[in-house]
Amino acid sequence: MTKKQENIINAALQLFAQEGYTATSTNKVAKLAGVSEGLIFRHFTNKEGLLKAIIEEGERKVLTLFETIFKETEPKKIIQKTITLPFLIPNEELEFWKLQFKLKWELNHNNSNKLKPLQEKLIHSFKTLNYQNPELEAAYVLTFLEGLSTAIIKGTLTNRTEFQDFLIYKYQL
Amino acid sequence: MTKKQENIINAALQLFAQEGYTATSTNKVAKLAGVSEGLIFRHFTNKEGLLKAIIEEGERKVLTLFETIFKETEPKKIIQKTITLPFLIPNEELEFWKLQFKLKWELNHNNSNKLKPLQEKLIHSFKTLNYQNPELEAAYVLTFLEGLSTAIIKGTLTNRTEFQDFLIYKYQL
DNA sequence: TTCTATAGTGAGTAATCACTTACAAATTTA
DNA sequence: TAAATTTGTAAGTGATTACTCACTATAGAA
Numbered sequence A, B: 001m002t003k004k005q006e007n008i009i010n011a012a013l014q015l016f017a018q019e020g021y022t023a024t025s026t027n028k029v030a031k032l033a034g035v036s037e038g039l040i041f042r043h044f045t046n047k048e049g050l051l052k053a054i055i056e057e058g059e060r061k062v063l064t065l066f067e068t069i070f071k072e073t074e075p076k077k078i079i080q081k082t083i084t085l086p087f088l089i090p091n092e093e094l095e096f097w098k099l100q101f102k103l104k105w106e107l108n109h110n111n112s113n114k115l116k117p118l119q120e121k122l123i124h125s126f127k128t129l130n131y132q133n134p135e136l137e138a139a140y141v142l143t144f145l146e147g148l149s150t151a152i153i154k155g156t157l158t159n160r161t162e163f164q165d166f167l168i169y170k171y172q173l
Numbered sequence C: 001t002t003c004t005a006t007a008g009t010g011a012g013t014a015a016t017c018a019c020t021t022a023c024a025a026a027t028t029t030a
Numbered sequence D: 001t002a003a004a005t006t007t008g009t010a011a012g013t014g015a016t017t018a019c020t021c022a023c024t025a026t027a028g029a030a
Helices: A003-019 A026-033 A037-044 A047-070 A075-083 A091-106 A112-128 A134-154 A160-170 B003-019 B026-033 B037-044 B047-070 B075-083 B091-106 B112-128 B134-154 B160-170
Strands: none
Touching: A003 A026, A003 A037, A003 A047, A003 A091, A026 A037, A026 A047, A037 A047, A047 A075, A047 A091, A047 A112, A075 A112, A075 A134, A091 A134, A091 B091, A112 A134, A134 B134, A134 B160, A160 B134, B003 B026, B003 B037, B003 B047, B003 B091, B026 B037, B026 B047, B037 B047, B047 B075, B047 B091, B047 B112, B075 B112, B075 B134, B091 B134, B112 B134
């Protein structure tokens, strides 16, 4: 990966996250990256290819975030760590996650399968803890996770640390 | 409001919700509505005006949905009704709500103020029920509400009625 | 050094974009 | 009925879109 190739991806990530995918022209991306527009198509074939490169490069971040949970075996901790997951997003990755959530609505690609392993881990946890409806409890946690992620990524959560403490207290089960 | 004017709004609502606002051209809207493209600008000045008309026309739907909660006085019921609110969205309004959530990401207009009265009603409810942290409890409910709305509007919630019963059971406090 | 492959450019391309204008048809008002 | 206003259309407008093409610069291998 050359320096200019990286510039293109970073510029595209920034613009796609700020303005949206369709609203961002390849011309704008090239200008922000400091390269000729043609270079984008040399490296990424077309605009969609550029988007794919960004998403694929970021897939690792999803796995990195989930890793902490997957190596955990204690049921209670699994649930706790899931619920506070969005707080672990580092500031420099916020833009990437904003793009991910934007794309979930802009394009119609539902990555519900991406949460599948987490869902099963949760179901198993609730089963171990003898909950009556493990599947529904897992669905509940994931639904809340969606809302919490949205709040954090959009920055609408005013009292971050307070809310995090509140959640930890609430989910010590 | 003439018949053609209605056709334009309906076509725009459908396309904006499906493809997104920026990705939908006024040409496409006109074709689906069965009118000349110029008529859109005669009635709505510009593309943004068309979007405004759709949103303004739908603002009433928000109030109608919230009405059930605002006339409720019993704290427990207020919380219960809030949590099951997204289930009350009629099928024919799903497209409108999809557009609302899409726009929340596509444009950067945060309508957090729209939830303000609901938030205050919730805080007051938790206060009356002597909860330790009424503000955080309200924030928790609203965060979950965001996730649940997303799931219902995107249609990713598989077991609707089951999940609804589960929530009612969980939130009988 | 020369050959080859890749990186990079800048000026194009047709198509599409939101929007305008000149004009006609329909409807309302006087 | 005649005048005035509103509704509607078709054919444009310049700007912008994603993308192409002919070309040059660079760097590593033979």
